[in-house]
Amino acid sequence: MEDRVNNITDAFSKVEYVKVTRPFVLDGEIVKGAIEINAEPTFLTFELEIYPPYPFQYHDVETIRFINKDLIIYDHVNGDGSICVHTLHSPHLATKVELDLNSLRQWIVKYFINKIKDSHYEHIVVSPSGTGKNQALWFTEVNYKFKRGEFGQFHFSILNTGLIKEQAVQTFILQEFKIKGQKLECLWNDSYKKLDRFAGIFLFIGDAPVENRRFAVQSWHDLEPFVDQSFLKYLYEFEVNLKKNTSKGVELKLIIGYNIDNDEIHWQCINFSADSFPNYVEKTGPKTYQGGFLDQSIDWMHSKNCSPKYFFGRGALSKRLTESKILVVGIGAIGSMLCNTLVRGGCLKLFINDHDVKEPDNVCRSEYQFSNGMVSKVYELRNQLSLISPFVEIMGNEELTDIIKRFRSDANWQATLEEALNQVDYIFDCTTDNDLAYIFSQLNIKSEVINISITNHAKELVCVFKHDQYKWLMEIFKELKNDTVDLYNPTGCWSPTFKASYNDIAVLVQFAVKQINLNLDKDQPLRNFYLSTSDDSGFEIKLNQF
CATH class of the missing domain: 3.10.110 (Ubiquitin Conjugating Enzyme)
Structure with a gap:
């Protein structure tokens, strides 16, 4: 040394x-x-x-x-x-x-x-301590313009309890503000809105509660210049009512809001105990009182704005996908990977369909979990996708393809079906079902139908679009000479399937999504293509367009 x-x-x-x-x-x-x-x-x-x-x-x-x-x-x-x-x-x-x-x-x-000030906004420096060190509050924007000095109650939920360096860490999500009889909800989807709720107090102060320009105040007393007597009175009355109705030891949360860059609001959360409110009241006249804050340390928490612009800020798909309604038919290996990619890429409205049940041997090459046991693919994938994105709205259906085939010759029913399918902007057919591809090609719908299928051993992936879709699909597969002999056909099974690993399929699905997204992002026409692979001198993928 x-x-x-x-x-x-x-x-x-x-x-x-x-x-x-x-x-x-x-x-x-x-x-x-x-x-x-x-x-x-x-x-x-x-x-x-x-x-x-x-x-x-x-x-x-x-x-x-x-x-x-x-x-x-x-x-x-x-x-x-x-x-x-x-x-x-x-x-x-x-x-x-x-x-x-x-x-x-x-x-x-x-x-x-030169005393240059950065134009890029940086959050104030908060040093969580006490219980707040191992707690975080996540929130989104709400459709409301807060006024300086506005206060009231908000509701929050426990999202999860996990571990960081073997210490328990709790994450909470802000659910809603209650203002003048209104409920201003955060942007979470219904899965998260259903969580149990708890009450806290919010205060919007306008300016960040800082000292030395960027550092959050550390004492309640130093917070006093940012609040007025009406809030301190409210806090006192909240304390009095709470002691009448709540047992000791309850932990409370106060969130403080302030303006940051571009009129955006950030919320910073503080913990305190119901047994030890940080405020006091003193008599200043025969019938007058004044409140203040004690000289006690503030127990700040971590907080994070999780609004979609930040949640998907590191990278999202084209807005022509993310702002569209998308139907995915067939959520096996290809379809489940596609759904996962769409949701992680910022798509917010998804409809999924499959009549099938998730089996143990589906797990190795799709987006399902062994631990969920035997369930419908729609049920499990819907839950899985909600765990990924708190903003995606997912509708699931197990009978759509059955209905399409059963009533395809019924003119009245066909009109109803076409009307329903026209409610979505894109239909991804990942069923590898030629019958369904034929029926889709016969329907009079404005939705863009995209058929994605794969050959045995994942040698090729075929992507065909709406115009003459069935014809193109048959021609391409005829040209490719797909191996239908060396299939996976386990003991006791009379339904053989293609051979390919998760990696084999995923690399082609991601390439295909990239190609589709690129065309949409550049406002280029969607052209039929297939991806061919070769491993003669290292792995290669070739894009073949028509």
């Missing part, structure tokens, strides 16, 4: 604009010291802490800390005064030191000397 201290000292000493003002020493496993940075006309000093993983990052965080608590009012400075710098990677200590110092010097010039 002595060599490490010497190497660090040597690396800093070689940088011309740096002066070591306190020699580096080993304090436990951490190397500590102090330096002065020359960023003319400014000279700034920093305490240094260098951790054992350096020059490597640890949990995506730099393992060197430059600390000056006098700089806390500037952008990209943490609550402990450490400067938030991110630099390029280097496995060599001396090179990494130089990169980090250059990054620090650039920070000094940009934020300290």
